Amino acid sequence: MDSETFQRIARQAPFNDAGHGFDVFGLHPPALATAATWAAPLYERYFRVESKGAERIPSCGPAILVANHSGVLPVDAAMLCLDILRRTQPPRIPRPIADHFVPRLPIVSTAFARWGVVGGARANAQHLLESGELLVIWPEGTSGPAKRFRDRYQLQHWSVGFAELAIRYGAPVLPVAILGAEESWPLAAKTLRVRPFGAPYWPIPYVPLPLPTHYRIQYGAPIQLDRDHVAADADDPHVVAAAAERVRAALQQLVTDQRNARRGWFR
Amino acid sequence: MRVLVTGAATPLGTAIIDHLLRARDVEAVLAVDREPARLCDRVEVRAVDLRHARALHDLLWGEARDHAITTIVHVDTRSAAVTRELVVACSEHPTIQRFVYRSFGSVYATSTQNIVAEDAPLDFRPHAPAWLRERLEADLAVCAHPGGRLAIAVLRCAEVFAAGCGSALWQYLSSRACLRPIGFDPMVNLLSLADAARAFVAAVAVPAVGVFNIPGLDTLPLSRAIAESVRPNIPVPRARRPPIGPLLDGRRAREAFGYVPRTPVQWPRPWWRRLIDELTNAEAETKTL
Numbered sequence: 258m259d260s261e262t263f264q265r266i267a268r269q270a271p272f273n274d275a276g277h278g279f280d281v282f283g284l285h286p287p288a289l290a291t292a293a294t295w296a297a298p299l300y301e302r303y304f305r306v307e308s309k310g311a312e313r314i315p316s317c318g319p320a321i322l323v324a325n326h327s328g329v330l331p332v333d334a335a336m337l338c339l340d341i342l343r344r345t346q347p348p349r350i351p352r353p354i355a356d357h358f359v360p361r362l363p364i365v366s367t368a369f370a371r372w373g374v375v376g377g378a379r380a381n382a383q384h385l386l387e388s389g390e391l392l393v394i395w396p397e398g399t400s401g402p403a404k405r406f407r408d409r410y411q412l413q414h415w416s417v418g419f420a421e422l423a424i425r426y427g428a429p430v431l432p433v434a435i436l437g438a439e440e441s442w443p444l445a446a447k448t449l450r451v452r453p454f455g456a457p458y459w460p461i462p463y464v465p466l467p468l469p470t471h472y473r474i475q476y477g478a479p480i481q482l483d484r485d486h487v488a489a490d491a492d493d494p495h496v497v498a499a500a501a502e503r504v505r506a507a508l509q510q511l512v513t514d515q516r517n518a519r520r521g522w523f524r
Numbered sequence: 525m526r527v528l529v530t531g532a533a534t535p536l537g538t539a540i541i542d543h544l545l546r547a548r549d550v551e552a553v554l555a556v557d558r559e560p561a562r563l564c565d566r567v568e569v570r571a572v573d574l575r576h577a578r579a580l581h582d583l584l585w586g587e588a589r590d591h592a593i594t595t596i597v598h599v600d601t602r603s604a605a606v607t608r609e610l611v612v613a614c615s616e617h618p619t620i621q622r623f624v625y626r627s628f629g630s631v632y633a634t635s636t637q638n639i640v641a642e643d644a645p646l647d648f649r650p651h652a653p654a655w656l657r658e659r660l661e662a663d664l665a666v667c668a669h670p671g672g673r674l675a676i677a678v679l680r681c682a683e684v685f686a687a688g689c690g691s692a693l694w695q696y697l698s699s700r701a702c703l704r705p706i707g708f709d710p711m712v713n714l715l716s717l718a719d720a721a722r723a724f725v726a727a728v729a730v731p732a733v734g735v736f737n738i739p740g741l742d743t744l745p746l747s748r749a750i751a752e753s754v755r756p757n758i759p760v761p762r763a764r765r766p767p768i769g770p771l772l773d774g775r776r777a778r779e780a781f782g783y784v785p786r787t788p789v790q791w792p793r794p795w796w797r798r799l800i801d802e803l804t805n806a807e808a809e810t811k812t813l
Contacts, residue, residue, distance in 0.1 A: 275743035363707025
């Protein structure tokens, strides 16, 4: 990524400045632009990320991207966020929602906060949607990266909180299929005895570093959950579960289609 | 409207009285503190030690009743027992109809990186520091009071960034060196004295009941706050967690009484900047003469 693109993210990306160059959660666009610059070789040359359908991301207003999750560490999340930054004009800063244990990690928590990552609390997500931000949610949570290799590309435990938010705030939901992350850094085992900083497990991968698989990102058609429901339906757990299942089915179909269409792991 | 302000000689109490005197619908202000003081020509602080039941009774059923006080702004939060006695006494008082209590955002039990609304859980940890338990006890005493015809508003304020306002963060940032846990740089929200006073005056003017978060205008990383305070920032392993409250969601206060933070905090100036300012002012005065 050249300096022009750095300037594009650092200067042009709109964000809600809380007065000192940071937003209330600690997002700092120059820090994000620096990280995006350093990660550019990974995006362009190592994983050779290919994406389709980015024009479906709304240019403004609240929206929720719902993606599948895999890999020992959230490399897939980083590639997705980079892709959003690079393919939106003006660049939209994605706000990934992380698990509860992430803000307790030293150094990582601070770095993630500067790059726009937000802890997974309901009030945080509500605040972001009310501010018209672009949320990125992995409803599988840690069960996605923790799944066995033979279960790859099968969506795991599915949280429904995003559907409640989408109905309540009228935000469109875009399913996003990420391919390549499952084979890049598969999980061999996990230890439940070693759980530093409240992490659910300690991962043991098959390979020490991620393999250079070919990443493919496909943005699906937006799903307007609020068209079929009124805001009060967000309080009904059955309605919310059905809406979340609808998104899950759409994402699973997208993932399966992309998997069938690709030629191989590395091509 | 006739208002009694406790803790009137504290910086926050003084700022509230200053704003109250400028409000149109305030007819009289009765200022009370443990020590006598004179704030201005219009207000004299009565020396009343509210920790003594007799003094509290004499104040409420003597001077407060004579002046037909309608509203209490309770800023003197040094004792939870006093707060409990005061709110019970006010509910039985013939003229007092409104009770506005100053509480703290630090009573919430949450990570510092999260925004909290008024319904967030409170910090009931048994090993919480004594000062925090005292604040929580006072907050609960007011919140749990049924109120009756007394309209109670609890204002949970962000850290008021000024001396003498009970801010643990102010004390931390005023220390010789600021030790912070290595690898952590949480966001802090700071409330200026002027904004805090405006929030209380706005809350006094409307009959809104319940708990309201009062956030400040300045939200910045702890490291930046330490730099602005001109203190050495020393990250150390296993350091004690700095006294940082959560990030408060101020929507309810905005909707109920129109409070929006406007005034940034005043950062302490280093000696060399004070010297430059004094020299510049002296030069300007010489030119004027």
